[in-house]
Structure formats: C-alpha cells, structure tokens
Amino acid sequence: MPMASNISTVAVIGAGQMGSGIAQAVAKHGYQVLVYDVAENRVSESVEGGARYFSRQAQTGKMSESEAQGAVSRIRGAFALSDLADADLVIEAVSENEALKTTVFRDISKVLKPQAILATNTSSLSITRLAASTDRPDRFLGVHFMNPVPVMKLVELVRGIGTSQETFAAAKDFAVSIGKSVTVSEDFPAFIVNRILIPMINEAIYTLYEGVGNVEAIDTGMKLGANHPMGPLELADFIGLDTCLSIMQVLHEGLADSKYRPCPLLVKYVEAGWLGRKAGRGFYDYRCDPPRPTR
Template sequence: MKNIAVIGAGTMGNGIAHTFAQSDFTVHLVDINEDSLEKGVATISKNLDRQLSKERITEAKKKETLQRIIPSTDMQNAVSEADLVIEAASENLQIKTEIFKKLDEYCPANAILATNTSSISITQLAAQTKRPEQIIGMHFMNPVPIMKLVEVIRGYTTSEPVTNTIMALSEQLGKTPVEVNDYPGFVANRILMPMINEAIETLYNGVAGVMEIDTVMRLGMAHPMGPLQLADFIGLDVCLAIMEVLYEGFKNPKYAPCPLLVNMVRAGKMGIKSKEGFYDYSENRKAEVPAAQFA
C-alpha cells in the first residue's frame, strides 16, 4: 500500500495527509476548493515547522514530507491509482454518501475506502457501493500527527483481510489502532459526547459557570482540558451533529442535544473555528463568553 488519497483538506484531512506523508507515503490531498487546499498545505507546513523547532524532525524530513503531498481539486484523477482513500469531509451523511458513490466509481477495484467519520454508520456508507467488504472506518483523533489512537470501525460487511490491513497500516503510522464495531458513536464519541452534552446541560441549568465546570473536570478528574473547552476545540456544530446521530440511532432521551448547544450552533457560535463558543477566541483570547447570551 503506497498511494494514499485523502478527501477533504480541513483540520482532520490535512492532519491525516501530514501523518501519512511523514511516514513515507505518497498522498493526494483532494478538496473541491482551491483556497481550502492552499490553507491545508500551509497548515501542514506550519505544523512541520513546530516539529522542527522541537527537534522532532529535520529540515530534510520536512521538505520530503511536503514533497510527498500532491494537492488536487480533481478527485477522479487523484484516486485513479489509489490503494487507500480516506474520506475526511464534513460530518454529514448526504455529503459522505455522494463522495462514496463517486469513489466507488473512480477507484481501482482493489482499493480500500475508509472514512474518518466520528459517528456515521460505516455499514450505511458501504451499502452505497459495490464493494461493501472493502469499506471501513479510520477515526483519527485531533490533532492527528500527535494523537496516538485510531478507532478502526468494522462495518457489518467489512472483510477480515481489510480490517487486518488497516490495523497493520495504523501501526505503521506509529498509531495504536483499536478495533470496534459499527454502532452509533462507536466507542469514543458514544462515551465522550454525552459527557460534553451533560456539561452543557450543567451550565444551562445554572449549576455552575463555564470556568467552574471545566476546572472541576480538569483538577478533579485529571482531564487535560475541561469538557466545554474541548467542545470549542472539536467544534460545537460537530458536537451537535454527533449528538443527533446518537439520538436518532438509539431513540433514547439521554442522547438529546442540550437546547443551549442547539441555540449556540444556530447563532453561529461554533467554538475556535468561529472565534467564539463557551470561550472568547478573539485576538486577546481572554474572556469567557456568557452562555446566557445564547440561552
């Protein structure tokens, strides 16, 4: 497996491309938007500079890594010789479904098609193709070059050889793969997102403020960041989308998104990406955003 294609040059896509290229794979990084591609490659270069400053890589390694990344807006051409394609587009079933239909048409017959989805059914995406046994989930964690876990999600029809290949490939990247089955939220988000949602409920109910909730979880539970700060980092729109998948999948009220989360997303307060969420990420990054503003 030498030729990799990554669909989507956003946060996860450029991180996945960075990781594969740094592990000596040729990577076609695909996005429909030329500006997004340029930003994605610029982000990779910036992150490589950070590694360089910490003496984790050499200047030569940085140059080699960037040379292995081939940006493209032409999906058909970029995946025509791919051994593995990893879709890292928006967490939206309709968008992913259309991409998988195209990949099934454009890719070589033996290519494995993976998705970086954090919650959408692998089995459902596989059903849109003529190669369901070759569809699998590779859920990387953000930031991809640093985080060790890859949640490898086996769909109902994913074959044993494909699963074994992806497990071994993840180890080749220096990651720790964990195989899980295809149910809403898998393992990571089935546990994490209800916790984040409950933290938002705690704020919504006036039990404590943003800083207080995050401080309790950081100092009391030894979490590296509080759940509200983590929600900002993930993106509140992404958190909402995952909670909606859980709620739809389990039909259980405990997975219902908090009204405050819904309102914040409607108001365009997405967290770091919009520079405003539970915290203020404007230039000084100093002020907590009052949740009451969005209630």
C-alpha cells in the same frame, strides 16, 4: 517503522483540520499523499500548512531537515477526483453529514481502481450504511482518527457488516505503520470514544444551562477535579459545537434513549453560528486574549 504492504499512495478527501492532520501523519511515515477538496483554495492551504508543520518539526529537533523536506515533498494537492484514481487507500474526512459523505463515496467509487480500500473518518455514522453507497462494501471500513491527528495516538477501526478480514487487516497494519495505537469498535452509533465523550460534554452543557455553574467553574472543576487536560466546554469549542450536536443527534436517533437528548443550549449556540474556535466564538470568545467565557 515499515509501511503497510500494498499501500503506497493515500488520498485524503477533505482539506479541513482533520484531513490536513491525516495527510501530515501519513506523509511523515513515508506514504505519498494526495489531498482533495471541492474548494481548491483549501487544498492549497492544506499543502502549505503541511510545509509549515514539518518546518516546525525540524526547527524543534523532532525531525531532521532532510526528513522534514521528504515529508513535504510527499504531500500533493489534487484538484479533481480523477486525480485519485491510482490511490491504494482513500480516507474521507469531510463534514459529519451523511448525505455529503454518501455523495463523495458514490462519486469516488467511479474512478478508483477495484483493489483500492475506501475508508471514512466519520466519528459517529453507521459504517454499514455508508458502505452501501459504494461499489465495494467488502473494501470499506471506518478509520476514525482523533483530533489533532499528528499528536493523538489513537485510531478507532470499525468494520461494517460486509468488511472483509483482508481489508480490516490491511487497515490495521496501515494504522500501526503511521505510529498509531488501534482500538476496535463494533458498528454502533458514535463507536467507543464519542459514545462516552460527547454525552459527557452534553451533560456539561446541561450543567451550564441549568445554572449549576458557569463556564469557568465547570471547566476548572473538571480540569482540577478529574485531571482532564481541557475542560468539557473548552473541548467542545475545540471539536466544534456543530460536530458535537451532530454526534448527539446520531446517538439520540440511533439508540432512541432520552439520555442522549441534545441540550437545548447546544442547539441555540449552533443556531447562532457560535461553533467554537473555528468560528471565533462558542462557550468562549476567542476574539479576546485570553479567551473570555460567554456565559
């Protein structure tokens, strides 16, 4: 698949699960990728994780050995924002925290070349408001990948009020060039996918909170009764309960509708640090094999 014109080097800010997945998907399709994080050990872990991912791809016959080696060679670590100065496209993938993202955009704007496109992987926050913290609202937009990025086919593109048509077209060409299907959302809280998905998860947590069913009953009901590949509580653990809570808060505050009130049980789990898989415990205890429901 041809690469997008005017984009050859892509920088990813944030070397967590999402950022690392984005780097892998982008490198696989011929782009040079720079991975940056304030925690230098996470940068190294992300680059090493990419090497392991492509090695598995070659071992299972999904890529040739030479293709895998080429992809590995295209992912490099960056240890200062100034290392990203020559990037044609920068994708921010830090935690779903508006103050943190705003700080990132203000800092990166100082070093980027004028024609570079700046994108956010936010799953819920206002693109227009985030764009206002940059020096290039016309070259800023939301490019929302789904998790896990190398597997999931969808990218949501979200324009801010100032996003130019040229920027949108370039971002769409880029998403298609890395094998993704594109859906376009208007700039409303949580966009399309999470506007529908996260309230469903929140309702599942209310169902647990009110004692309608236990964790196993709720997840089994939705897997076998609605043909969902994962139950909503299992999915919440996979996404991260802190991320689910953050998105519900954005919906509740942004739309001022009581139907988006976060379930008190979700709040309690986050307060306890039971954030799901990444913390070893959420609605399931992942310290057990197989994981055991916690309620």
